[in-house]
Amino acid sequence: MRFVAIMKCLHSFMAFPYTTVSVSFLIRKYSTKTELRQVPKRYLGQPSPFTHPHLLKAGEVTPGLTQEEYALRRYKLMSLIQREFNALGGGTDHAVLFFSNPTVYMTNDIPFPFHQHNDLLYMCGFMEPDSILLLQNKPGLTLPSHTATLYVQKRDATRELWDGPQSGTDGAVALTGVDEALPIEEFKLVLPRMHDEGVTVWLDTTGPAHTSLHSRFLKPLMESITQGKKSVRPTQHLVQKLRLIKSSAEIELMKKASHISSYAFIQTMHSSKAPVDEAFIYAKFEFECRSRGANILAYPPVVAGGNRANTLHYIKNNQIIKPGEMVLLDGGCEASCYDTRRYCPHHVGHYLGMDVHDTPDISRSIPLQSGMIITIEPGIYIHDDDIAAPEKFRGLGVRIEDDVVITEQSPIILSAQCPKEIYDIQQVCGM
Known part of the structure; x- marks a missing residue:
């Protein structure tokens, strides 16, 4: 996220x-x-x-x-x-x-x-x-x-x-x-x-x-x-x-935006039962963000069912999600001029701030410093025609992002409130 x-x-x-x-x-x-x-x-x-x-x-x-x-x-x-x-x-x-x-x-x-x-x-x-x-x-x-x-x-x-x-x-x-x-x-x-x-x-x-x-x-x-x-x-x-180094006030605003997005994800998961239109999930996520104080969505979200999740910037969001298909939701909100986002497929991570991919000209090879906010976002993509993969995994696209504040002590996980473990997701979705 x-x-x-x-x-x-x-x-x-x-x-x-x-x-x-x-x-x-x-x-x-x-x-x-x-x-x-x-x-x-x-x-x-x-x-x-x-x-x-x-x-x-x-x-x-x-x-x-x-x-x-x-x-x-x-x-x-x-x-x-x-x-x-x-x-x-x-x-x-x-x-x-x-x-x-x-x-x-x-x-x-x-x-x-x-x-x-x-x-x-x-x-x-x-x-x-x-x-x-x-x-x-x-x-x-x-x-x-x-x-x-x-x-x-x-x-x-x-x-x-x-x-x-x-x-x-x-x-x-x-x-x-x-x-x-x-x-x-x-x-x-x-x-x-x-x-x-x-x-x-x-x-x-x-x-x-x-x-x-x-x-x-x-x-x-x-x-x-x-x-x-x-x-x-x-x-x-x-x-x-x-912009690379965030102040304490900025970090507090990031926490607020993270809280909004986390609960928007939870409510969207809970209310999305297949068959369901991708457009409904889009609308539900935006409603939950804005009703909690977000100004706008930070960017057009990706709502991709099944194999469509292997199109990294799929934003048509106009297909029906069938029972048994996994759904990838890449979305985030802007609150108090700060954006939040979940699930993104760019490298292993990047800087986060006023933009989704913030401070793009700053090298990602420099040492981490207190006040930076970075993403950690592993992903796996298996196209439905990939015969090298087991059949049950074909057409699967998954990416899960955490947003992390670097501090002098332990890092702060901004996205901790959003369920990511299998058991937690099953509980939210009523499975």
């Missing part, structure tokens, strides 16, 4: 190697403590402590994650940039950019539910489209001292009528605790400074997260940089180093 939970905090001061330093010490020493502003007493573009006190406490940006934790993440990123750039040599001025995802439409004017780009979400917790986070070193000071500015959509009455409330600049700055929030149109005013040869620009170089914003603001800048003497520096490897 997999519980992929969106990770929002950091556990150690630096990455590779990681040095364990208390959060309170960093807050005192480097002033990452944020001044709480009063959140507007109205609905924003995402839950706030005022509108959703059952989800967020005062000072939290997203459930369980405070402004201070997000500020600490930004500080750690700028510290990594300082370390990397000192090794390479260069100027002292830096501009680090994170772009939101755009709204994606199902049809001409009907949007899919919005899901924020994980890197921007990780750095500030802002959950609205068409936004940019800019981190810059403070004038006259070197990193890791910096300012954080969010560029967001202006509130628009017509747009709010159709799409719901927007945070605006006042809501964005009060909720997230960044230094400043400005209308997205004003981002063009900082672009001339980035053309300067003395400013190093950092962003995700794997491709534009938001093609419209990239074309509108970054394309001329990128062309200027290409023609000049400086280059754009990538951020993705640095952010992944930070």
Whole structure:
């Protein structure tokens, strides 16, 4: 089983190697403590402590994650940039950019539910489209001292009528605790400074997260940089180093997501009697996750009866499961921006976090460290035409995943509540 939970905090001061330093010490020493502003007493573009006190406490940006934790993440990123750039040599001025995802439409004017780009979400917790986070070193000071500015959509009455409330600049700055929030149109005013040869620009170089914003603001800048003497520096490897190690708050959110998914599996097993449509199992699992507090499913689940389980990414889920057939359910939920998942067929294991396959560029050959969350997922697949296998095993596909938090002492098995032993499964299924 997999519980992929969106990770929002950091556990150690630096990455590779990681040095364990208390959060309170960093807050005192480097002033990452944020001044709480009063959140507007109205609905924003995402839950706030005022509108959703059952989800967020005062000072939290997203459930369980405070402004201070997000500020600490930004500080750690700028510290990594300082370390990397000192090794390479260069100027002292830096501009680090994170772009939101755009709204994606199902049809001409009907949007899919919005899901924020994980890197921007990780750095500030802002959950609205068409936004940019800019981190810059403070004038006259070197990193890791910096300012954080969010560029967001202006509130628009017509747009709010159709799409719901927007945070605006006042809501964005009060909720997230960044230094400043400005209308997205004003981002063009900082672009001339980035053309300067003395400013190093950092962003995700794997491709534009938001093609419209990239074309509108970054394309001329990128062309200027290409023609000049400086280059754009990538951020993705640095952010992944930070996301690799989970904070205690992140681990608690993972536990919550794991609890939801475990009980969703138990209830789905209990109510699924052959013959049954794969679509029913899909719907039952999603209902059980959402009714217990999950926001959405983390990905389209695999519900595969019989030999269909040997198709690793089978997501049609439209066949009837016959009596005597085994069922493989690969599913997980997202709760408080963290995903959970069970049963997955990729290698023996992988990192788990904001994504199902989290921090993909981090080598799986490095030593395990406290704060990592990994999967352990053995599987066996025997196609129905495999004459080398005993006939009774042909058409069998099984994978069972545990999600494990690495600690200094004993590991924490997040998926312990989900039945995996034969006897336990038989009891749940009423066999």
